[in-house]
Amino acid sequence: MRDGERGSALGQLVAFRQEFYECLTARADTLFELADAVLCADGPVRSLVGLSLVPEHRRGHGALYDAVNCGRIEVDRLRRALGGVRLPRAADGRLVLAVDVSPWLRPDGATCMERSFCHTYGRGRNEHQMVPGWPYWIVVALETGRTSWTAPLDAVRLAPGADVAAVTTEQIRDVIDRLIAARQWRDGDPEILLVLDAGYDAPRIAYLLADLPVQILARLRSDRVFRRPAPPHRHNPKGGRPARHGGEFVFGDHDTWGKEHVVTCTETRLYGTATARAWDRLHPRLQRRSAWADFQGPLPVISGTVIRLTVDHLPSGGVNKPVWLWWSGVDATATDIDRCWQMFLRRFDIEHTFRMFKQTLGWTRPQLRNPDAADRWTWLMLTVFTQLRLARELAVDLRRPWEKTVAPQRLTPARVRRGFRHLRTKTGSPTAAPKPTRPGPGRPAGSKNRHRAARHDVGLTLVTGQAYTRPAHHKQGTKPRRTGQTPARG
Known part of the structure; x- marks a missing residue:
C-alpha cells in the first residue's frame, strides 16, 4: 500500500x-x-x-x-457513525444489505427479562429446537467475491411477540435514511439491494418499503404457490368482477411453470454449472389474515420475479436441491438474474460475522441479567x-507456522x-488515566443476600407473535404442501 x-x-x-x-x-x-x-x-x-x-x-x-x-x-x-464510514459495494457500485437474526441464548437465565423462544438447530439431522434467549436483528453491508468480511450497520433486540416484518421494515427504513443522509446513496445511483433468507414475508416487506430506493431479494420455501398476472378483462353478459389473479405457479409442479422469461448458465468454481431460470410478474395471493387482517381496501397485488437456481454439485457433498428466490423487480434481464443469485450466495457472509462475534469476540459469553x-x-x-x-x-x-501465507x-x-x-x-486513546481508588466494604462477612433477584418467565409467544407449534415441514414423515411430490425437471 x-x-x-x-x-x-x-x-x-x-x-x-x-x-x-x-x-x-x-x-x-x-x-x-x-x-x-x-x-x-x-x-x-x-x-x-x-x-x-x-x-x-x-x-x-x-x-x-x-x-x-x-x-x-x-x-x-x-448508528450515524457506522453508516458514515466507507462501505463495500457490488461490482456495479450498488449497496447490498443483508438482514438476519442471531440469538443470544439464555436457557438458564431465570432472572433475565424479555426473553423469547429462539429458533436453533440441534446437533442431530433436522433437529429444530426452541431455546429461551434474546434474538437480535442485525443489518450488514455485503462485499463481493470470496470473503468473510461484512460491514455491520445496525442491531435491534426483538421483544417477545414483536412483528418480525414490521420490525425489519422499520429497521431497514432507518438504515436507508441514514445512508442517504450520509451521502452513501445519491440520486441516480443503482437501487439498494436487500437480501433476506427464508422465513421473511418478502412481498410484504417490499410493499412497505415501496417508497424507498430498495429492491428485495429473498429465498422462498419450495412448497410456495404464486399466481400469474390476471388475464385481460372481457365483457361478461352475466356480470361479475374482473379477475385479479391468473393461473397458479406451483413450485413443486413442473407442469404449471410454463416458459421461462430468462435462462442463464454460469460456470462456477465450487458448484459447476449454475443454471438460473426466471419467470416474470408473479405474485402471491394474499389473504385477510395475520398481517393483512386489518388492511383497509382491496389487498394489493405485489408482482416480482421468481428465480429457480440449480447447480451441478455442492462442495460439501450434501443433498443438491434447487433454490427458489423472489426478486421485487420485474422485466429482469440476464444481468439482473445473475446479479441476484450471486448476491444471494454472498448473504451467507453474515453467518461468518455471527461466528466471529460469538466464537472470537465473545458476544454471548457474558452472563448478563x-x-x-x-x-x-x-x-x-x-x-x-x-x-x-x-x-x-x-x-x-x-501468521502461525501452520497457516498459509495470504495476500x-x-x-x-x-x-x-x-x-x-x-x-x-x-x-492513540482518548481515555484519561485511571484514578486510584479503594474498594468498598462490601457485604459483611457471614451475612446472606436477603434481596433475591426477581424471576421472569419466558415469553409465551415467539417473535412472530404466535404461540409455538412445531411446523409441519419439520416433522418426520410429513409431506410439504403443493409440491406435487415429483422430481423437479429442467
Whole structure:
C-alpha cells in the first residue's frame, strides 16, 4: 500500500475511534478500554471478567461490570457513525444489505427479562429446537467475491411477540435514511439491494418499503404457490368482477411453470454449472389474515420475479436441491438474474460475522441479567468489528507456522485482530488515566443476600407473535404442501 493510502486509512480509523468515544455518555473511559481489550486480547474472549487482565484495560474488574451494567451509549449517534464510514459495494457500485437474526441464548437465565423462544438447530439431522434467549436483528453491508468480511450497520433486540416484518421494515427504513443522509446513496445511483433468507414475508416487506430506493431479494420455501398476472378483462353478459389473479405457479409442479422469461448458465468454481431460470410478474395471493387482517381496501397485488437456481454439485457433498428466490423487480434481464443469485450466495457472509462475534469476540459469553446491558455489549461488538474492518488495510499478518501465507487484502477478521495491538499505539486513546481508588466494604462477612433477584418467565409467544407449534415441514414423515411430490425437471 502507498504511504498516502495508508495515511488515509489510518486517519479514518482514528476518526472513527474518536467518534465512538464521543458516543459514550457515561463510564466512557471504561467502555472504550473494554472495546480495546476485546480488540487486543490474545485468543478468543472466554469471559467478561478476563478482559480486565488485558493490558489495554487499565481499570479493575469492578469498573468493568459497572460500565456494562450502568454505562450509557448514544445509540443514534453511533448508528450515524457506522453508516458514515466507507462501505463495500457490488461490482456495479450498488449497496447490498443483508438482514438476519442471531440469538443470544439464555436457557438458564431465570432472572433475565424479555426473553423469547429462539429458533436453533440441534446437533442431530433436522433437529429444530426452541431455546429461551434474546434474538437480535442485525443489518450488514455485503462485499463481493470470496470473503468473510461484512460491514455491520445496525442491531435491534426483538421483544417477545414483536412483528418480525414490521420490525425489519422499520429497521431497514432507518438504515436507508441514514445512508442517504450520509451521502452513501445519491440520486441516480443503482437501487439498494436487500437480501433476506427464508422465513421473511418478502412481498410484504417490499410493499412497505415501496417508497424507498430498495429492491428485495429473498429465498422462498419450495412448497410456495404464486399466481400469474390476471388475464385481460372481457365483457361478461352475466356480470361479475374482473379477475385479479391468473393461473397458479406451483413450485413443486413442473407442469404449471410454463416458459421461462430468462435462462442463464454460469460456470462456477465450487458448484459447476449454475443454471438460473426466471419467470416474470408473479405474485402471491394474499389473504385477510395475520398481517393483512386489518388492511383497509382491496389487498394489493405485489408482482416480482421468481428465480429457480440449480447447480451441478455442492462442495460439501450434501443433498443438491434447487433454490427458489423472489426478486421485487420485474422485466429482469440476464444481468439482473445473475446479479441476484450471486448476491444471494454472498448473504451467507453474515453467518461468518455471527461466528466471529460469538466464537472470537465473545458476544454471548457474558452472563448478563439486564437486557439493556446486553444491548450495550452488542453495540460494543459492532464497533469492535468496524474497527477491524477499517484496520484491514493497515494490519500486518502475524501468521502461525501452520497457516498459509495470504495476500494482505485477503486477511480474515481474526488475523487482522492479532496485529491490532500494534496499530492501537499509532491511533492513540482518548481515555484519561485511571484514578486510584479503594474498594468498598462490601457485604459483611457471614451475612446472606436477603434481596433475591426477581424471576421472569419466558415469553409465551415467539417473535412472530404466535404461540409455538412445531411446523409441519419439520416433522418426520410429513409431506410439504403443493409440491406435487415429483422430481423437479429442467
